Amino acid sequence: MRHRLLRRAMPLPPPPSPPPAPRTPGVAGGRIFSSLPTPPPLQSRREVHVWYLLPDELNDASQLKMYMDLLSPSERKTALSMNGEKLQKGAVLSRALVRTTLSRYTDCKVDPRSFEFKKNKFGKPEILWRSDDSGMEWPLHFNISHTSSLIACGITMDTPIGIDIEEKKRKTAKNILSLARRYFTPSEVDCLAKIPDPDAQRKEFIKLWTLKVSESFCWSST
Structure with missing residues (x-):
């Protein structure tokens, strides 16, 4: 897949204190998001939109x-x-990012509070559309990942998505090559072994690790 969009999620403007929303089109959600730009359309199954936020910037x-x-x-x-x-803050922002992002891809027709989720047979969360949601079902797929400093939510249409982010200065408890031999293919291990600079080797390891975890997250939550 190719990334078409990587954009910071914008903070919500203050809402008009609406009551908790039922599972109906999001009138309140439309008001909340009226000042936010509509995301660009997902034009094919090969597109991935990634929205992110920085938890340390949200302290109000x-x-x-x-x-x-x-x-x-x-x-x-x-x-x-x-x-x-x-x-606690990270958990709240992660779930809020999922809900607000999904709502925007329905053109705010579904209130972010109205979404319900289920787990597939591998444990990955998916949107639960009820039988009374006829005419309101969007083929949206999502996945979320976070570190202590960043939360990211990936969105696709009609195809599963996995996303993983890692700290750039992540430390590994074991030798990188010994860890790679456990999880990587022989050709990937050989590629890492040929990198003489330890810092460059570590960066390449994290890149490969992130790709593998992202692939696994397409289908499961672990």
Whole structure:
């Protein structure tokens, strides 16, 4: 697949304090997102749009509460069960990014709070469309990944997507080549072994690792 878009997700403007939305077209969602640009269309199954945000830039308590209000009760419970405010904040923003991004790809016809999700047989989350959603079902696929400093959400149409991001200065507990021999193909290990510079070798290892994890995330959550 080719990346067509890599764009920072924009903060939401203050909402007009609507009540929790039912599973109906998102009138409130349309108002919330009225000032945001419509994302460019996904014109083929080979396109991937990636939206990201930087958690450290979002520190306004009222805005974080607004994001929390977009989550389902189970998502809120999971987020608040995280150990420490930083992890809780990351969990809230991750789920809010998924919901707001998906909503925008329906032209805000589906309120971000209205989305429900299911897991496929491999454990990967997918959108759950109800039988009463006739005429409102979009063939959207998504995947999300995060580090301590960045959260990214990938969107495709009609085809599964996997996305993985890693810290640029990630340290490995084991020797890179010994770790590569466990997970990489012989040709990939040979390619790494021929790189004399340790820093360049580590960067190439992380690039290959990220590609492999992304591929696995196309189908499963682990």
